[in-house]
Amino acid sequence: MSDEALLRHYDGGQDLVARAMELLREAGKDLSRLSIDDLVGLDEFHVRGREATLSLARRLSLAGGERVLDIGSGIGGPARRLASLAAVDVVGVDLTPAYVDLANALSRLVGLEARVRFEVADALSLPFPDARFDVAWTQHVQMNIADKDRFMSEIFRVLVPGGRLALYDILQGPGGEVAYPMPWASQPSMSHLATPGAFRAAMERAGFVVESWEDVTATCRDWAARRYGAPPPPNAATVARLLGARNAAGAANIPRNLAEDRIAIVEAIARRPSAA
Numbered sequence: 001m002s003d004e005a006l007l008r009h010y011d012g013g014q015d016l017v018a019r020a021m022e023l024l025r026e027a028g029k030d031l032s033r034l035s036i037d038d039l040v041g042l043d044e045f046h047v048r049g050r051e052a053t054l055s056l057a058r059r060l061s062l063a064g065g066e067r068v069l070d071i072g073s074g075i076g077g078p079a080r081r082l083a084s085l086a087a088v089d090v091v092g093v094d095l096t097p098a099y100v101d102l103a104n105a106l107s108r109l110v111g112l113e114a115r116v117r118f119e120v121a122d123a124l125s126l127p128f129p130d131a132r133f134d135v136a137w138t139q140h141v142q143m144n145i146a147d148k149d150r151f152m153s154e155i156f157r158v159l160v161p162g163g164r165l166a167l168y169d170i171l172q173g174p175g176g177e178v179a180y181p182m183p184w185a186s187q188p189s190m191s192h193l194a195t196p197g198a199f200r201a202a203m204e205r206a207g208f209v210v211e212s213w214e215d216v217t218a219t220c221r222d223w224a225a226r227r228y229g230a231p232p233p234p235n236a237a238t239v240a241r242l243l244g245a246r247n248a249a250g251a252a253n254i255p256r257n258l259a260e261d262r263i264a265i266v267e268a269i270a271r272r273p274s275a276a
């Protein structure tokens with residue numbers, strides 16, 4: 001599966017900046033006075049949305065002053081949220097140029113462009129020197145990446161000794177093959193789900209020490225039942241409306257895959273050990 005197929009899957013060939021502005025206006029937002037809370041629902045592209053970002057941020061407990069890298073930053077909601085919770089600067093990287101453009105446009109609209117910036121890059125070849133960041137953050141990205149060892153070793157490389165990785169991710173559950181489409185993959189060839197054991201082993205092979213690892217599948221299952229049982233109002237600015245039919249088809253399979261334990265979702269913190 002080529003990067004091009006993945007890009008087509010994610011951007012759908014649309015002008016996402018124009019579409020996002022249209023959705024925000026339809027939702028009654030004043031674009032000259034936007035805050036990050038006006039973007040909730042639109043700019044976090046993972047199960048449990050803002051709730052998941054806040055939960056992982058609590059686990060991470062930033063002190064302020066850390067240099068943070070968000071790998072696979074999407075539309076940028078999590079990076080902006082982190083910058084609003086603590087005095088940190090965040091760089092986000094993502095493979096999809098349309099997402100990077102929209103993420104930067106939204107940061108400008110909420111006045112965070114000096115502290116939160118996004119650039120196009122592949123997680124498997126991060127354009128940064130060794131030991132450049134104190135914290136790495138990634139949510140729902142590695143499902144598109146077959147080479148888990150390379151993914152983990154690149155993150156390890158750009159972290160300072162003693163630096164931490166915060167991860168919220170989808171893994172293969174015990175209930176059998178995932179039913180596609182899913183939001184990250186219109187077809188199985190785009191998806192590379194590892195079992196929890198295999199994924200954790202890849203983290204450890206890269207040199208990480210796993211400090212916390214919690215299976216949050218049950219929490220996600222409850223969230224999905226609520227979210228898909230009572231959809232937001234039709235004029236709400238949401239990821240589903242931004243990305244259109246392909247995303248909606250994938251999202252519709254989330255409750256089933258969770259209910260049947262075909263996917264597992266974990267929140268984890270790992271550390272690059274300090275040099276001896």
Ligand SMILES: C[S@@+](CC[C@H](N)C(=O)[O-])C[C@H]1O[C@@H](n2cnc3c(N)ncnc32)[C@H](O)[C@@H]1O
Pocket residue numbers: 010043044045046071072073074075076077078093094095096099121122123124138139140141144145183184
């Ligand atoms: C489901 S979205 C999650 C976005 C964001 N982390 C969030 O939670 O809101 C997956 C993202 O991973 C990005 N992605 C997939 N493969 C990538 C790679 N090799 N390098 C960088 N980004 C990648 C996609 O472009 C997409 O933005």
